[in-house]
Amino acid sequence: MIIHTLGPEATDSCRAAQHYERTQPGDIRIELHDCFENIIEHFNDYQGDCFLIPTAFKSCHTHLDWADIHYTHLDQLKLVTCFCYALDPLVLIRRLRLAANAAYTHPSTAALMKDYLHSIQDDAVIHYTDSKYLAYQNYRRVRARYVITNQKNVQLSDNEKIERTYTPDMVWCLYQILKKNR
Incomplete structure (x- = not known):
């Protein structure tokens, strides 16, 4: 399984993906991206992979937030799981x-x-x-x-x-x- 999320390694998104990787069986690879919008723009290239995003997401480029992504991409995203994982202080x-x-x-x-x-x-x-x-x-x-x-x-x-x-x-x-x- 490949998980696409926000990088670099210093981000909370990377830490949350690593937490998920540690707690789940199987082979998981994490791919980090400069911004969530780059991942969203390439959903067609990542078919079968996974996408990890916090529910507090808001874009600094557009008026896009987690709810917009969730509803706009209903036909392309299947919610696999949700989990609680604290941000770094x-x-x-x-x-x-x-x-x-x-x-x-x-x-x-x-x-x-x-x-x-x-x-x-x-x-x-x-x-x-x-x-x-x-x-x-x-x-x-x-x-x-x-x-x-x-x-x-x-x-x-x-x-x-x-x-x-x-x-x-x-x-x-x-x-x-x-x-x-x-």
Whole structure:
């Protein structure tokens, strides 16, 4: 069995796929992709393989979320199983000095960022990325003021402070990709 999901290895999606692989019998191979949209665009190439996605998925490219994928592809995706697997702890980091007035996050955690910014009355511009891992990479590259990312990705400097920590559970859906009925 081949499972297509979001990469790189630092993503929660990869960890959830590895968890599934450890708990199931049989030969399972995990293929990581840059974004979920790339997997969806190639469903026809992956017939017979599996697709793993969190129910909190939201696209940073289109107005697409997990429900849209589930219902739009009813004829091409068969839900095999769902399981609960916690995300790595998330942190909201604030750069203390000399920072661009920007915040980076994945669309699925945007509500956390918006709530925090509202609570401190900050108007930082929110930028979205394909993963929380990429959010952290962009935050560092741009020297942005805020980011929400997985705690394990962080190398905190003396110019940064963890403002919030979150430990969410997540529901994951594993689908088999079927031949599309026309």
